[in-house]
Every structure is written in C-alpha cells, then in structure tokens.
Amino acid sequence: MDHESARAFFTGYHDSELPDGDRRSLEEHLAACPDCAAEWDAYRKAVEEVSGLRVIAPSENFTRRVSMAIEMRGNRRGFGGLSLQGVRLAVLSLVLIMILLMAYLTYLLLFSSPEVPKQPIEGATKHTHGDVQVIGPIHADPQPAPEKKQ
Amino acid sequence: MDPSEEIQFVQSLKARDKRAFEQLITKFKTPIFNLLYRMTGVREEAEDLAQEVFLTVYRKIELFRGESPLATWIYRIAYNLCMNRRKYLGRRRERDRQTFDEVVERNIVESGTMSTSSQVSRPDEMAEGLQMERLIQEAITALDEEQRVILVLRDVQNMSYESISDITGLPAGTVKSRLHRARMALKERLAPYLR
Numbered sequence: 001m002d003h004e005s006a007r008a009f010f011t012g013y014h015d016s017e018l019p020d021g022d023r024r025s026l027e028e029h030l031a032a033c034p035d036c037a038a039e040w041d042a043y044r045k046a047v048e049e050v051s052g053l054r055v056i057a058p059s060e061n062f063t064r065r066v067s068m069a070i071e072m073r074g075n076r077r078g079f080g081g082l083s084l085q086g087v088r089l090a091v092l093s094l095v096l097i098m099i100l101l102m103a104y105l106t107y108l109l110l111f112s113s114p115e116v117p118k119q120p121i122e123g124a125t126k127h128t129h130g131d132v133q134v135i136g137p138i139h140a141d142p143q144p145a146p147e148k149k150q
Numbered sequence: 151m152d153p154s155e156e157i158q159f160v161q162s163l164k165a166r167d168k169r170a171f172e173q174l175i176t177k178f179k180t181p182i183f184n185l186l187y188r189m190t191g192v193r194e195e196a197e198d199l200a201q202e203v204f205l206t207v208y209r210k211i212e213l214f215r216g217e218s219p220l221a222t223w224i225y226r227i228a229y230n231l232c233m234n235r236r237k238y239l240g241r242r243r244e245r246d247r248q249t250f251d252e253v254v255e256r257n258i259v260e261s262g263t264m265s266t267s268s269q270v271s272r273p274d275e276m277a278e279g280l281q282m283e284r285l286i287q288e289a290i291t292a293l294d295e296e297q298r299v300i301l302v303l304r305d306v307q308n309m310s311y312e313s314i315s316d317i318t319g320l321p322a323g324t325v326k327s328r329l330h331r332a333r334m335a336l337k338e339r340l341a342p343y344l345r
Contacts, residue, residue, distance in 0.1 A: 010330070014333075056183070056193075062179055069201055
C-alpha cells in the first residue's frame with residue numbers, strides 16, 4: 001500500500017467503515033511507515049477535538065422570541081387565529097363588493113343624469129306642462145333653412 | 151418519541167397547538183442552534199437562522215407527510231437555510247456581530263461542560279481551552295461550506311451517514327468523500343497546535 005492510498009482510508013478507518021482486508025492493509029502500513037502513522041495521529045486528534053466541542057445553547061429567551069415571531073410573522077396566522085384561507089376569502093369578498101359598487105356608480109354617472117341644455121336648441125319646440133318647461137322633440141335630420149332669394 | 155407519538159405530535163403541530171410548538175422548540179432549539187452556530191461561528195447570526203428554521207416549520211408543517219422522521223425534516227430545513235443563508239441574511243438588516251471570544255466567555259458561565267476534551271477548572275487551563283476552541287472554530291469556519299456542513303453534522307452533531315444523506319439529499323459516497331476532504335483540511339490547519 002502506498003502513502004496516498006493509506007491516507008485515503010483514514011476516514012473509513014476512523015469510522016469503522018473499512019472492509020477487513022483494507023483495514024488490515026492500512027494497519028500494516030501504519031506500523032511500517034512513520035510518516036503515515038504521524039499523519040494518522042494528527043487526523044485522529046483533529047477529529048477528536050471537533051467531536052469534543054461544547055454544545056452551545058441559544059439565549060434563554062429564545063423560545064419566547066420564536067413564539068412571538070410566530071404570532072407576528074408565522075403564515076399571517078397566529079396560534080389558533082384566523083386561517084390564511086379565511087383571510088383570503090374576506091379580502092376577495094371585499095374586492096368584489098368594491099368592484100360592484102364602482103360599476104353601479106359608473107352606471108349612475110353615465111346614464112342617469114340627462115344633460116339639460118342651457119340654451120334652447122334651434123329646431124326644438126318649447127311648451128310648458130304645468131310649471132315645467134319642456135324642450136323637444138328635435139328632428140334627427142332637420143330640413144335646411146331655405147335660401148333667401150336675392 | 152416513538153412513531154405513533156410522533157404522528158400525534160405532528161397532528162398537534164398541524165392544528166397550530168401553541169403548546170406543541172413550544173415543546174418542539176424546547177426539544178430542538180439547542181441541536182439546531184448548535185449546528186448553525188458551528189456553521190457560522192457567530193452567535194447572533196445562528197440565533198436569527200434558528201428562529202427562521204422554527205418559523206419555516208410553523209409555516210410548512212402542513213407539507214410534512216411523515217416520509218422521514220420529524221427531526222430529519224427539521225434538520226433539512228436548517229441545512230437548506232444554512233446553504234442559502236447569504237441570500238437570507240442579505241434581506242435582513244445588518245447587525246453588530248459579537249466576536250467568537252465574547253460568545254465563548256459568556257457561554258462558559260451558562261454551560262456546565264468546558265473545554266474540548268476535559269473539564270477545566272484552573273484559569274490558565276480555561277484560557278488554553280478557550281484558545282483551542284477558538285482555533286478549532288476558526289478552522290471549521292475556514293472550510294468550504296459544502297464540506298463544513300458535512301463535518302458539523304457528522305463530527306459535531308454525531309449523525310450517521312444515512313441521516314446526513316437524508317438531510318442533504320447527497321449520495322452516501324459524496325457525503326463520505328466530502329467528510330474526508332473536510333477532516334484532512336482540518337488536520338492540516340490544526341496540526342501545529344495538536345502536537
């Protein structure tokens with residue numbers, strides 16, 4: 001076994017994942033090669049140091065902080081609150097009502113306020129009906145005024 | 151928690167039971183925070199990310215189908231968030247960061263255990279332990295991100311190759327090769343201090 005092959009086996013060897021044949025070959029090589037033995041020793045110590053790192057806990061108020069964040073930001077739905085589907089339905093209904101209201105107002109503006117001419121239109125007839133002065137009807141295609149003879 | 155208990159627990163989570171969520175946070179906050187802390191080396195960043203993990207769990211719990219254990223699913227969220235954390239943190243306002251030394255000093259009081267491999271009581275030994283821990287954390291943080299997460303899951307969180315594959319979605323062979331490269335790089339960095 002050469003040095004490169006031996007070092008490629010370090011992880012499998014450390015984690016007891018090497019087949020028996022490879023493990024024996026590596027152990028024989030390590031026994032005979034001081035360089036690889038030193039490398040293996042450094043490898044093992046480095047892994048041990050990482051594995052021995054302390055477990056670090058979050059701050060004491062972490063649980064409360066997350067609960068508050070859920071209340072504020074979680075799905076726009078706090079614990080036991082209105083569902084997202086319910087909120088969507090309410091918004092959709094509101095929008096629909098607004099559209100219908102706008103359509104109705106538009107209709108009123110366009111069709112329900114007739115323009116009353118301020119000056120009598122030529123060709124229109126005037127007559128009174130009680131107190132109300134009525135103008136019309138107007139001919140759609142009024143006859144042209146006869147030309148004056150010179 | 152056995153599988154039937156976990157099914158009931160997940161149902162409580164899906165029903166938005168506040169007590170169930172608090173139980174979930176209590177159970178997972180330390181391992182998830184520790185993973186994120188070892189990945190980032192910055193306490194505040196790790197707390198922000200850990201909070202985002204639990205918010206994501208809350209938002210997405212309805213999508214959990216029980217095809218893997220709940221713990222694996224939560225770790226998967228943490229892993230994805232960790233790998234995309236630059237994007238996530240870019241959206242957050244910049245905050246002052248605590249140095250690693252400050253974090254370690256503060257946590258020494260909170261934590262019952264000390265040092266990397268033994269109980270330390272004398273001030274000189276404590277300082278030595280802190281120094282070693284700082285060096286190890288720096289060496290971890292200096293690793294390529296894809297290698298680092300595998301190393302942390304395996305050697306810090308003590309997970310099996312199978313669990314790491316489930317969490318990361320990587321084939322076992324890729325997990326092993328990345329772990330090997332991570333450990334070799336770590337050995338090179340720490341060798342001068344471990345003689």
